[in-house]
Amino acid sequence: MKTNSKIDSLTATFPPHVQKRIDKKTKIIVSLPKKIGKGYKSFWAYKGRYLVTKGGRGSKKSTTAAMKIIYRMMQYPLANTLVVRRFFNTHKDSTYTQLKWATHHFGVAHLWRFSKSPLEATYIPTGQKILFRGLDDPESITSITVEVGFLCWAWFEEVFQVRDEDAFNKIDMSIRGELPPGYYKQLMLTFNPWSENHWLKKRFFDNPDKNTLALTTNYLVNEFLGEDDVDIFNTMKEKNPRRYSIEGLGNWGIADGLVYDNWEEKTFDKDEISKKLGVFSVFGLDFGFTNDPTAMIAALVDPRDEAIYVFDECLAKAQVNKDIAKQIKYMGYGKERIIADGAAPKDVEDLRQMGLTRIKGSLKGPDSINFGIQKIQGYKIYVHPRCEHTIVELSNYVWDNKDGSPINKPIDDFNHLLDALRYAMEPVKVQKKSLLDRYKKM
Incomplete structure (x- = not known):
């Protein structure tokens, strides 16, 4: 035919x-x-x-x-x-x-x-x-x-x-x-x-x-x-050219200069990992709405083996605070300590009044992004296969460049869940072993 x-x-x-x-x-x-x-x-x-x-x-x-x-x-x-x-x-x-x-x-x-x-x-x-x-x-x-x-x-x-x-x-x-x-x-x-x-x-x-x-x-x-659909791509082309190359034009994502190369996809039993001595859970939340999604991440931290196990995620656009609170409760994390983006104190307070009583804002500072990245780089990150969006971000989150040369600043893209992970890891103390290893590499 x-x-x-x-x-x-x-x-x-x-x-x-x-x-x-x-x-x-x-x-x-x-x-x-x-x-x-x-x-x-x-x-x-x-x-x-x-x-x-x-x-x-x-x-x-x-x-x-x-x-x-x-x-x-x-x-x-x-x-x-x-x-x-x-x-x-x-x-x-x-x-x-x-x-x-x-x-x-x-x-x-x-x-x-x-x-x-x-x-x-x-x-x-x-x-x-x-x-x-x-x-x-x-x-x-x-x-x-x-x-x-x-x-x-x-x-x-x-x-x-x-x-x-x-x-x-x-x-x-x-x-x-x-x-x-x-x-x-x-x-x-x-x-x-x-x-x-x-x-x-x-x-x-x-x-x-x-x-x-x-x-x-x-x-x-x-x-x-529709015209509104095309407008989304036009905005992406202007504000996020790297994402536009992949999501807009269908080109391959280029993985040069990854911020995190200390990760792998791995199937694991969350309940078994949580039984190990000293293992505890962390939760992070990054706010978004129209152009950027709201991102929630859940992980286990094993300080002895210096490992992070990412076991759950949620990524959604156009969520108001009541939707975020409802989603977190639906996922079963309503009573957990959640570290959210400290740049949005009003949103954090709204969520607290909606029943997320243990949520708090992250600390902000001129070096907070790089400091948080360095902390996570001291761990081995294992991502459960069902956390598809986390895998995509880890595969595309790279250092920015100027005139073709990388600079000590990550791109502001493919980082919603990874920002949430930074917030989640904020209360975690840096292990002495990690500091020593980092010092030896300098």
Whole structure:
């Protein structure tokens, strides 16, 4: 089926025993250019094994991937699709909703059944399935079988969160076997390119093989954005050019001059860590509203091993104080000692009166940022994989530069959760061992 024709047919051929029960109309006409928009012709037409798309926010990459899956499954009556994210519980508000939206966008929602237990989508005329899985339950992926046809396609959404290439390879190997003539296997990967150090760059963009199409897209090809959406990018371009390069234009995040190189992503049991002698918890809050989000971070500190374990986070825009208080209580930290941004004493007092009785403002001073950074640099930071925003910030928080040379000042970006961590660590005494090690390095 040609995807560049002005009008294209989306045809559902029903088995005889369900044709009358489902719908008398067996042909639905859609204009693909109108439904999909510009900028995705090669994405839509490609049938090789790896279709890899990095892009900024608002670039249509995820919605176009969802549309392609719905369209192609109705075109190939024996094809089934596996949709994968790092964590299974993130599907409902992302891929599941996007695919459901795509059925309405094409006018075929009455031909699809979406269920939440189990989480799957079924094309009613044929029984084809879209299956949702998470890498946090690998057994559920490697043992997949389908009732009708073949497992042909997989969609990895936000694949940047998959830090382990071996985990991807295991899924890759599960899409195997001979297919009927005209069918093809494909893995679609969509993500925001937060760091150039990710395995995705080396494998699919620096050294692509003949079975790979690697694309970069951005909001400039999305004609469905409103003027207010475009204004957000224009403001970002002016005030945060580094973030605009990544989130706006879809370029790789450059990790030169990281403020923190003493961290790693690691799965750990918070309850087990908290049982260790001397371990205690810290909580930090950084205020934001329109352009900057409000950031809440929770961590355990092990002073003996000089380790920080980041186990929870929250990042949200446009939150007034009552929303912040409600969110913190919902997360279960309403009775904890929280160190918030001391530059907003009125907000701190508001939150105290709303029930966060142990919250207090941080100390402010001319060297407080660098002093707080130096303190945290004396620890090894372990970040739980579910703290996705913290990982993004640690991957992009760098020292500023003047005329191409780094200066002793970090950029004022990718630092909302990390500022919250500085506040959280403020009451923590610096270990003598850390000071001695720092002195030896001078």
